[in-house]
Amino acid sequence: MSNFFRKAYNVNLPKSKRESEEFGGGKKGLVLCKKCTSAYYKKSWHHDIAGLKNYEKDWPVHFTVCPACQMIHNKQYEGRIKIKNIPVVSEDRLDDLIRGFCHRAFERDPLDRLINLEKSLPAGRQDGSDWTVTTTENQLANKLAKKIKDAFSKVKSKTKFAGDPSDVVEITIEFS
Ligand SMILES: [Zn+2]
Numbered sequence: 001m002s003n004f005f006r007k008a009y010n011v012n013l014p015k016s017k018r019e020s021e022e023f024g025g026g027k028k029g030l031v032l033c034k035k036c037t038s039a040y041y042k043k044s045w046h047h048d049i050a051g052l053k054n055y056e057k058d059w060p061v062h063f064t065v066c067p068a069c070q071m072i073h074n075k076q077y078e079g080r081i082k083i084k085n086i087p088v089v090s091e092d093r094l095d096d097l098i099r100g101f102c103h104r105a106f107e108r109d110p111l112d113r114l115i116n117l118e119k120s121l122p123a124g125r126q127d128g129s130d131w132t133v134t135t136t137e138n139q140l141a142n143k144l145a146k147k148i149k150d151a152f153s154k155v156k157s158k159t160k161f162a163g164d165p166s167d168v169v170e171i172t173i174e175f176s
Helices: 067-073 088-108 138-151
Strands: 030-033 039-041 044-046 061-064 079-086 114-120 129-135 155-161 169-175
Touching: 079 088, 079 138, 088 114, 088 129, 088 138, 129 138, 138 155, 138 169
Parallel strands: 030 061, 079 169
Antiparallel strands: 030 039, 039 044, 079 129, 114 129, 155 169
């Protein structure tokens, strides 16, 4: 885990869309992630305990690993975008877009994360690298792919869902 994920944010987070199945949702108490210090209370994950009332801060504390850290630890992902044939002139802008977009998503919801951004230039190619982006949430990958399509005119994409019982989405974007 990079320091990026350890940083605490003092922001008022909207209620996460994710109801927790694992923690018996709504049970009184506070659950902290050992890896990223995200806090689970009131049925969702938060960056910190700023949203708790004073008396609630005396609640019993349990330690666990949050779903996002667990997924990263298991080398799993829910969203993967393969971006192909990226011209050198577009690389900086695309890198900024991906990191910025995922960072803002993470600020809103500690479970929304960029896991990895892997770059490679296939042998024999002078220009046109291939990148693979993995995220903890399929919706994050979907929205990011849409953002990339909006930002760059000469791209086409296709989306594939792995299907039940998996939530994994695989998206391919190709620069032409
Ligand atoms: Zn965590």
